[in-house]
Amino acid sequence: MRILILGGTGEASALVRGLLAADRSLAVTLSLAGRTSQPKAEPVPTRIGGFGGPEGLAAWLRQDRTDLMVDATHPFAARMSANAAEACARTGTRLLAIRRPAWKPLPGDRWTVVPDMAAAARALGPAPRRVFLTIGRQEVGAFAAAPQHDYVVRAIEGIDLAVPRLTSIQARGPFDAAAEAAFLTARAIEILVSKNSGGDATSGKIAAARALGLPVVMVDRPEKPDVPRVPDVAEALARIAAL
Structure with a gap:
């Protein structure tokens, strides 16, 4: 079986390890968007960068003769998930998405729940x-519209954006x-801004x-395509084993 995993998450890494442990004969390829210059090395062939929209992804699936695509991207990677769904529909490739549950307020x-940055x-x-902007580095620029605040951003790589009063801290989690x-x-x-990523890896914040009794501005998840899905890696491994 030839499997393409759209990754960049802890689930993708865990899925790679789980698949190799279950069956070393599987032909697994991991795809990363390339937003981190030094991604964690994985024990399977890894491609970095975009495919060129759904058309390019469909062409790649045909050329690779992919049997199954697993969308294990971040919950906010809406465009990639949409491209995956369209490419699989065009090529008849099986698609399975890992969609971790969102956080719920306790x-x-x-x-304060908001729709976007x-x-x-x-x-x-x-x-x-x-x-504290705990949103990664891709969308920090939206806060240039509110220059009166002092911002602290923590990301794997440094941030060079025209946002005044911004302190950038380089660090790699998880943090308890x-x-x-x-x-x-x-x-x-005094206040946090967070994406509702769900999962345990970033729930410490x-x-x-x-x-501490601090308020949180919680950015709601974008809509994603309605495709076959599971909530975690264990379910994904069971589905793949059944194939």
Whole structure:
């Protein structure tokens, strides 16, 4: 079986390891978008960069004679998921998506849910605040529209954007709740902006905000195509084994 995994997440890495442990004869290829210059090495052939939209992806599937594509991209990678669905429909390739459940507010959470980053910048309000932007580095530019705030951004790679009063910290997670609480306290953070990524890998910041009584502007997930899906890697491995 020839399998293409659209990755960039912990689920993709875990799926690669699980597939190899189950059957070394599988022909697995991992595809990464290339947004990180030094991605974690994986024990399978890895391609980096875009395909050229759904047409380019469909051509790649035909050339590779792919039997199954697994969409294990980030919950906010809506365009890639849409391209995957269209390419599989064009080529008749099986498609399985891993869609981790979104976070739900718990007692003590102080969330303001917004649809996108522009709305998140507005939700911070007019009064200057110390803001932890825990959104990665791709969409930080949206907060140039709210220059009155002091921003702290933590990402795997540095950020060079025209956002005033921005402090960029390079670090690679995961970070547990205790470490996140210490970070927020040391930086005198007053409010967080987070994507609703779900999962355990980045939930420490949400637990820390809850413990410290800090408000969170939570950016809701974009819509993704209605395709066969599972919530985690274990379910994905079971589905693939059944094929």
